Amino acid sequence: MAKKRTKSKPKSKPTKKGFSFKLSKQNKIILGSLLILLSIAMFFSFVSFYFTWQDDQSLLSEFANRNQEAKNLLNKFGASVGHFFMYQGFGLSSFIFPFLVCITGLYMFLGLDKKGLLSKWIWGIVFVIWISIALGFFAITRPLMGGLIGYEMNDFLQDYTGRIGVLLLLMFGLMIILVRLFKFTPDGIVNYFKEQRKTVVSEFNTDEPDEENGVVFKKEDSTPVILDTYTHKENIPKLKKEPKDDFEIKVIEEEVIEEEKLEMKVEKVTTEKEETKNIADKLVADYGEFDPTLELGNYKFPTLDLLEQHGAGTGITIDQDELEENKNKIVDTLKNYKIGIAQIKATIGPTVTLYEIVPEAGVRISKIKNLEDDIALSLAALGIRIIAPIPGKGTIGIEVPNKKPSTVSMRSVIASKKFQNSTMELPIAFGKTISNETFVVDLAKMPHLLMAGATGQGKSVGLNAVLTSLLYKKHPAEVKFILVDPKKVELTLYNKIERHFLAKLPDSEEAIITDNTKVIHTLNSLCIEMDNRYELLKLAMVRNLKEYNTKFRARKLNPNDGHKFLPYIVLVIDEFADLIMTAGKEVETPVARLAQLARAIGIHLIIATQRPSVNVITGLIKANFPARIAFRVTSKIDSRTILDSQGADQLIGRGDMLFTQGNDITRIQCAFVDTPEVDKITAYIGAQRAYADAHLLPEYVGEDSGTSLDNNISDRDAMFREAAEVIVIAQQGSASLIQRKLKLGYNRAGRIIDQLEAAGIVGPFEGSKARQVLVPDMYALDQLLNNEIN
Numbered sequence: 001m002a003k004k005r006t007k008s009k010p011k012s013k014p015t016k017k018g019f020s021f022k023l024s025k026q027n028k029i030i031l032g033s034l035l036i037l038l039s040i041a042m043f044f045s046f047v048s049f050y051f052t053w054q055d056d057q058s059l060l061s062e063f064a065n066r067n068q069e070a071k072n073l074l075n076k077f078g079a080s081v082g083h084f085f086m087y088q089g090f091g092l093s094s095f096i097f098p099f100l101v102c103i104t105g106l107y108m109f110l111g112l113d114k115k116g117l118l119s120k121w122i123w124g125i126v127f128v129i130w131i132s133i134a135l136g137f138f139a140i141t142r143p144l145m146g147g148l149i150g151y152e153m154n155d156f157l158q159d160y161t162g163r164i165g166v167l168l169l170l171m172f173g174l175m176i177i178l179v180r181l182f183k184f185t186p187d188g189i190v191n192y193f194k195e196q197r198k199t200v201v202s203e204f205n206t207d208e209p210d211e212e213n214g215v216v217f218k219k220e221d222s223t224p225v226i227l228d229t230y231t232h233k234e235n236i237p238k239l240k241k242e243p244k245d246d247f248e249i250k251v252i253e254e255e256v257i258e259e260e261k262l263e264m265k266v267e268k269v270t271t272e273k274e275e276t277k278n279i280a281d282k283l284v285a286d287y288g289e290f291d292p293t294l295e296l297g298n299y300k301f302p303t304l305d306l307l308e309q310h311g312a313g314t315g316i317t318i319d320q321d322e323l324e325e326n327k328n329k330i331v332d333t334l335k336n337y338k339i340g341i342a343q344i345k346a347t348i349g350p351t352v353t354l355y356e357i358v359p360e361a362g363v364r365i366s367k368i369k370n371l372e373d374d375i376a377l378s379l380a381a382l383g384i385r386i387i388a389p390i391p392g393k394g395t396i397g398i399e400v401p402n403k404k405p406s407t408v409s410m411r412s413v414i415a416s417k418k419f420q421n422s423t424m425e426l427p428i429a430f431g432k433t434i435s436n437e438t439f440v441v442d443l444a445k446m447p448h449l450l451m452a453g454a455t456g457q458g459k460s461v462g463l464n465a466v467l468t469s470l471l472y473k474k475h476p477a478e479v480k481f482i483l484v485d486p487k488k489v490e491l492t493l494y495n496k497i498e499r500h501f502l503a504k505l506p507d508s509e510e511a512i513i514t515d516n517t518k519v520i521h522t523l524n525s526l527c528i529e530m531d532n533r534y535e536l537l538k539l540a541m542v543r544n545l546k547e548y549n550t551k552f553r554a555r556k557l558n559p560n561d562g563h564k565f566l567p568y569i570v571l572v573i574d575e576f577a578d579l580i581m582t583a584g585k586e587v588e589t590p591v592a593r594l595a596q597l598a599r600a601i602g603i604h605l606i607i608a609t610q611r612p613s614v615n616v617i618t619g620l621i622k623a624n625f626p627a628r629i630a631f632r633v634t635s636k637i638d639s640r641t642i643l644d645s646q647g648a649d650q651l652i653g654r655g656d657m658l659f660t661q662g663n664d665i666t667r668i669q670c671a672f673v674d675t676p677e678v679d680k681i682t683a684y685i686g687a688q689r690a691y692a693d694a695h696l697l698p699e700y701v702g703e704d705s706g707t708s709l710d711n712n713i714s715d716r717d718a719m720f721r722e723a724a725e726v727i728v729i730a731q732q733g734s735a736s737l738i739q740r741k742l743k744l745g746y747n748r749a750g751r752i753i754d755q756l757e758a759a760g761i762v763g764p765f766e767g768s769k770a771r772q773v774l775v776p777d778m779y780a781l782d783q784l785l786n787n788e789i790n
């Protein structure tokens with residue numbers, strides 16, 4: 001079952017898709033030890049290079065020659081590394097590199113927090129450069145000290161600043177290092193010396209402490225200081241009354257002053273490391289993020305060459321004369337009605353050309369809009385649409401169909417950068433807009449889509465474009481389709497990808513639904529799935545499917561608590577009108593419920609209909625389908641029913657469509673994907689390794705099926721006999737036994753138990769106890785069932 005599939009395999013490899021910078025613990029140990037050993041190799045190479053470089057220099061060009069042997073301890077590797085770092089690089093200061101590599105290795109090996117590592121590298125490289133320049137400066141005669149870089153940098157700097165300048169620059173560099181790295185300040189130095197002096201003084205004075213008072217006296221010329229901090233006379237220490245000659249009590253005061261100035265060393269606060277990390281983090285560290293695509297890890301997305309060019313590879317071609325002619329006709333027609341044009345501009349689309357006009361000042365827009373039919377007449381063309389004004393542009397648009405429309409191939413929109421680079425959850429490339437831009441929208445954001453159009457205007461092609469877009473962008477683990485096709489011929493091609501991309505009811509043979517009662521069951525089952533998903537989201541404390549799946553990927557949700565990766569479910573219903581006619585409310589209610597609630601849990605509906613009349617697209621459904629597509633319809637009323645505005649009646653057909661997702665209406669030429677192409681794509685996917693079964697939806701038992709004590713043999717479940725045998729063999733009348741043994745859903749097992757009761761095989765319901773089995777053995781069962789038939 002699907003549940004099992006998504007639950008299992010935590011032990012499999014870390015994520016495969018994309019490169020993750022998070023190394024597992026084992027890999028860190030391996031990489032860490034490699035770096036430590038590399039640092040040792042570098043160290044010995046460098047030491048050895050210092051003594052052998054002259055001998056080995058001639059060998060460097062003979063690295064590949066196996067007969068040549070270098071004197072370096074690490075042979076030619078050591079000679080090359082040494083030459084690279086010490087001779088051509090930074091000279092003696094290169095020794096810092098093995099040190100840095102070693103530290104990095106240790107960090108990895110011990111799994112330490114990498115926070116401080118970057119600053120160690122930065123300071124290490126600063127030191128390397130500084131030392132290399134300094135050695136280059138002082139040891140001019142020994143080039144190996146500062147390396148080529150030290151030498152060249154010196155040379156370069158001296159050309160501009162002279163030797164003294166370089167010396168000053170070096171001192172400045174040193175200063176930076178002292179101040180930034182060692183926190184050197186003048187105060188710090190003064191305090192340091194004071195501290196030194198204090199320790200020396202106290203060491204010196206400890207020889208003669210005053211036994212009685214514990215203070216040290218010091219001979220000095222200055223006036224004595226009397227410290228009186230005592231209020232009661234009897235408490236006044238003797239010391240004060242009998243000062244010893246001209247000794248003064250100095251030390252106390254001095255100590256007070258010193259205490260004021262004493263610098264306090266603040267111990268670095270070390271935050272205790274958490275012993276056990278969050279379990280989720282640990283799981284992610286060990287196994288990587290959960291990858292839902294792993295089960296079909298080798299799945300290959302369909303390739304572009306499965307799609308045809310449809311002669312559209314050449315791009316749009318339009319006759320310059322046609323453009324000029326149309327322009328003149330528009331200008332003339334408007335002139336006839338005394339409308340002057342200030343400016344006119346043409347944008348050539350695949351099927352229509354948009355003429356944007358800026359009327360002269362003082363012309364009323366409604367006047368132009370009313371001339372729609374007149375302009376159409378003068379241009380002698382169908383499908384003229386006037387957009388007055390074009391939203392956000394301040395111009396008036398007149399769309400005129402091209403004499404030779406060019407087909408927008410699905411291939412061209414799938415191959416477009418916009419689609420390929422899209423990061424949308426469910427990207428759909430519908431086609432091209434009037435300005436020839438690929439039009440890509442996110443179905444997850446729509447969140448449901450209503451499609452209408454008269455017969456033969458491109459609805460089925462539009463549905464195929466939607467499905468193809470998703471097949472080109474999504475892995476089978478990420479999205480599942482439920483296809484309802486009352487015409488029985490439009491979507492059958494998708495049968496081939498049943499075990500990859502389709503979802504179905506547990507007891508149904510065919511994944512593509514052509515039968516109306518099954519549609520009702522499926523819709524209700526989807527409602528159960530929706531409720532289940534909401535329950536899971538509630539448990540996971542997230543608001544939508546995306547957050548839920550992100551949390552699941554990060555292994556923060558335990559599969560043992562029923563959590564699983566939830567794929568998007570796209571329900572496609574072709575010929576919705578037909579369904580509503582035959583099933584009415586039974587279909588409308590679950591569809592409306594899904595449309596209202598399913599957006600957050602990743603169930604999206606695409607409904608297509610020929611007849612967009614109000615009894616098919618009821619107010620309840622319409623209100624929940626903000627995204628709508630209208631292909632050419634036959635009347636203005638139909639256009640208003642779909643789009644809430646006219647325009648769809650003026651389209652030219654063959655995939656010419658209007659799309660709205662709220663207020664703006666965009667004219668698009670739908671991408672064309674032919675049946676053989678869909679056939680090729682589904683065959684390509686279908687030939688690959690698949691899941692064991694289609695994605696199973698929750699079981700739904702219709703109210704009409706299985707009355708509780710119905711002993712009608714013909715109405716019995718197909719698994720009735722198997723279930724009876726299981727019960728008789730086990731002599732235990734429980735629904736859960738049937739469920740387990742026959743792998744049925746709870747509802748179906750319950751129904752079978754009721755039928756077994758009606759047939760007299762099990763006793764009545766006895767609360768928490770299992771039902772009594774009334775048939776003692778298989779022989780008796782056979783007899784009972786045979787008698788029934790006879």
Ligand SMILES: Nc1ncnc2c1ncn2[C@@H]1O[C@H](COP(=O)(O)OP(=O)(O)OP(=O)(O)O)[C@@H](O)[C@H]1O
Pocket residue numbers: 407408453454455456457458459460461462610654655656669670671672673
């Ligand atoms: N985007 C398109 N580009 C070019 N031609 C198209 C396009 N869409 C449809 N056509 C043409 O229109 C014909 C009918 O299209 P389609 O089968 O999609 O219509 P339909 O609306 O589904 O009709 P019905 O409702 O009867 O099934 C296609 O065979 C094709 O020749």
